[in-house]
Amino acid sequence: xxxxxxxxxxxxxxxxxxxxxxxxxxxxxxxxxxxxxxxxxxxxxxxxxxxxxxxxxxxxxxxxxxxxxxxxxxxxxxxxxxxxxxxxxxxxxxxxxxxxxxxxxxxxxxxxxxxxxxxxxxxxxxxxxxxxxxxxxxxxxxxxxxxxxxxxxxxxxxxxxxxxxxxxxxxxxxxxxxxxxxxxxxxxxxxxxxxxxxxxxxxxxxxxxxxxxxx
Amino acid sequence: xxxxxxxxxxxxxxxxxxxxxxxxxxxxxxxxxxxxxxxxxxxxxxxxxxxxxxxxxxxxxxxxxxxxxxxxxxxxxxxxxxxxxxxxxxxxxxxxxxxxxxxxxxxxxxxxxxxxxxxxxxxxxxxxxxxxxxxxxxxxxxxxxxxxxxxxxxxxxxxxxxxxxxxxxxxxxxxxxxxxxxxxxxxxxxxxxxxxxxxxxxxxxxxxxxxxxxx
DNA sequence: TGGCTAACTTACCTACTGGTAAGTAGCCGA
DNA sequence: TCGGCTACTTACCAGTAGGTAAGTTAGCCA
Numbered sequence: 014x015x016x017x018x019x020x021x022x023x024x025x026x027x028x029x030x031x032x033x034x035x036x037x038x039x040x041x042x043x044x045x046x047x048x049x050x051x052x053x054x055x056x057x058x059x060x061x062x063x064x065x066x067x068x069x070x071x072x073x074x075x076x077x078x079x080x081x082x083x084x085x086x087x088x089x090x091x092x093x094x095x096x097x098x099x100x101x102x103x104x105x106x107x108x109x110x111x112x113x114x115x116x117x118x119x120x121x122x123x124x125x126x127x128x129x130x131x132x133x134x135x136x137x138x139x140x141x142x143x144x145x146x147x148x149x150x151x152x153x154x155x156x157x158x159x160x161x162x163x164x165x166x167x168x169x170x171x172x173x174x175x176x177x178x179x180x181x182x183x184x185x186x187x188x189x190x191x192x193x194x195x196x197x198x199x200x201x202x203x204x205x206x207x208x209x210x211x212x213x214x215x216x217x218x219x220x221x222x223x224x225x226x227x228x
Numbered sequence: 229x230x231x232x233x234x235x236x237x238x239x240x241x242x243x244x245x246x247x248x249x250x251x252x253x254x255x256x257x258x259x260x261x262x263x264x265x266x267x268x269x270x271x272x273x274x275x276x277x278x279x280x281x282x283x284x285x286x287x288x289x290x291x292x293x294x295x296x297x298x299x300x301x302x303x304x305x306x307x308x309x310x311x312x313x314x315x316x317x318x319x320x321x322x323x324x325x326x327x328x329x330x331x332x333x334x335x336x337x338x339x340x341x342x343x344x345x346x347x348x349x350x351x352x353x354x355x356x357x358x359x360x361x362x363x364x365x366x367x368x369x370x371x372x373x374x375x376x377x378x379x380x381x382x383x384x385x386x387x388x389x390x391x392x393x394x395x396x397x398x399x400x401x402x403x404x405x406x407x408x409x410x411x412x413x414x415x416x417x418x419x420x421x422x423x424x425x426x427x428x429x430x431x432x433x434x435x436x437x438x439x440x441x442x443x
Numbered sequence: 444t445g446g447c448t449a450a451c452t453t454a455c456c457t458a459c460t461g462g463t464a465a466g467t468a469g470c471c472g473a
Numbered sequence: 474t475c476g477g478c479t480a481c482t483t484a485c486c487a488g489t490a491g492g493t494a495a496g497t498t499a500g501c502c503a
Contacts, residue, residue, distance in 0.1 A: 028480095029480080029481090044345075044347050044348050045260070045262065045344060045345055045348065047260065047262045047263055048262055048345065048347070048348045050459075050460060050461075051460085051461065051462085052459075052460080052461095060481080060482090061481080061482055061483080062461085062462085063462090063463080063464095063481080063482065063483080063484090064481050064482070066461085066462065066463080067479090067480065070462085070463095071461075071462075072462095121344065125400070126344055128403045128404060128407045129260060129336065129340075129341055129344035129345070129403060130259075130260055130263065130344070131406060131407050132258050132259050132263070133259050133260065133263045139407075142407060143407060146404060146407065146408075170420065174416055174417070174420065177404065177413060177416070177417060178397070178401070178420045178421065180400075180404065181397060181400040181401035181403070181404045181405075181417050182396060182397035182400050182401070182417075182421075183400065184400035184403055184404065185340070185395075185396040185397050185398065185399035185400025185401065185402075185403065186393070186396035186397070186400065188340060188344060188396070188399055188400065188403075189343060189361060189392065189395065189396045189399065190396075191343070191346060192343045192346050192354075192357060192358060192361065198392060201389050201392070201393075202389070202392060202393040202397075205385065205389065205390070205393045206393065206397075209424055244450080244451090265489075265490060265491075266490080266491065267489070267490080267491095275451080275452090276451080276452055276453080277491085277492085278451080278452065278453080278454090278492090278493080278494095279450075279451050279452070281491085281492065281493080282449090282450065282451065283450090285492085285493095286491075286492075287490095287491070287492095
């Protein structure tokens with residue numbers, strides 16, 4: 014399969030390398046980075062291990078590429094939420110929906126999974142991982158702070174702390190929900206979290222938001 | 229080292245087997261269950277791999293023993309919290325402190341770590357893991373429900389859901405805090421969570437609890 | 444004192460791990 | 474048409490994984 018005629022559009026070949034990343038990503042999100050081998054990917058794509066090493070000389074290269082691509086996609090999704098211009102609480106719901114979608118595909122957040130394996134990862138992967146969480150938290154904190162200022166969200170303390178707490182809680186909820194094979198567990202926990210950020214109503218209660226399916 | 233004269237007290241030998249579990253536990257909590265091998269334990273204890281296989285024929289046996297012992301210790305700690313007879317919010321703080329202590333030792337919760345690796349674990353370990361989370365959630369739900377009835381805690385919805393959400397959030401907060409090598413991140417997130425369960429005061433705000441060190 | 448058992452060790456096995464070296468097939472631009 | 478490049482393959486490799494078989498040693502009990 015020698016570069017399938019490089020199609021019409023862009024420059025990069027958009028082929029084997031991407032397929033490798035797709036498979037590796039799925040394996041990493043379900044079994045962990047230490048839970049799959051080059052041989053697993055090779056078997057699935059019906060190529061040789063050596064061909065994988067051509068694209069990603071050592072496994073750390075593969076891991077870094079995985080985090081980078083995941084981070085870019087995630088960033089793009091956040092950009093879309095931004096662009097929607099909806100109220101902050103709705104944007105927060107969309108943010109949570111990102112996690113729900115991943116879990117419903119039987120996966121964990123790639124970076125949550127890698128965080129568990131953190132101590133076994135080479136330093137470049139550790140750095141990339143922290144970068145992902147930093148970007149994520151920065152975006153969330155910005156949303157939350159502006160939401161609070163607009164009176165659309167309510168919480169106390171620094172927005173960065175609230176953002177970190179929310180991300181952490183979502184990562185943990187994915188972990189536990191998958192152990193029970195029950196994504197609904199995640200949705201329930203996530204709803205509860207979101208409710209805590211809804212602004213108080215006149216009677217002093219917090220607004221109860223959509224009990225049903227969003228989106 | 230043939231059964232060190234079976235000492236004075238109890239029946240089991242309280243020796244190599246326990247040392248093996250100690251080392252395996254630490255490795256599992258730092259590197260994950262797939263992140264260490266029999267050889268790692270053997271090297272550290274200066275015994276042969278085969279001797280480990282004598283105590284735990286296959287790795288799944290070791291894993292199950294790990295979860296069982298961890299669950300018993302955790303259960304005992306919960307029993308002590310129960311027995312303290314302190315107000316529910318204080319008990320909740322003690323519960324959180326259990327997690328803080330683990331993290332400060334550079335470790336993750338054993339079962340949180342195993343939850344990440346869930347899909348790679350043999351069925352007996354998966355069952356044992358769900359058992360741990362069930363027990364944990366049942367204890368927490370009981371505490372929270374009775375705390376709510378006593379007016380010492382405030383939250384809405386089923387106590388079991390609140391319990392699941394709290395445990396999930398703590399597990400996730402450990403994960404992220406360790407990636408940053410910064411246990412304070414965990415403490416901050418945990419404080420925020422606890423605050424959400426404190427009963428409302430007359431002025432409609434939630435009581436701000438001890439910003440400093442508990443315990 | 445002689446056999447039984449617990450707790451090992453020595454020596455080995457197969458499968459798989461990440462990784463490499465050297466070759467090759469097809470395209471592409473000069 | 475020829476050299477060079479990309480994207481592979483074949484054929485390896487050493488190290489490590491989990492696991493086993495068979496022996497050894499020391500205490501314990503009858």
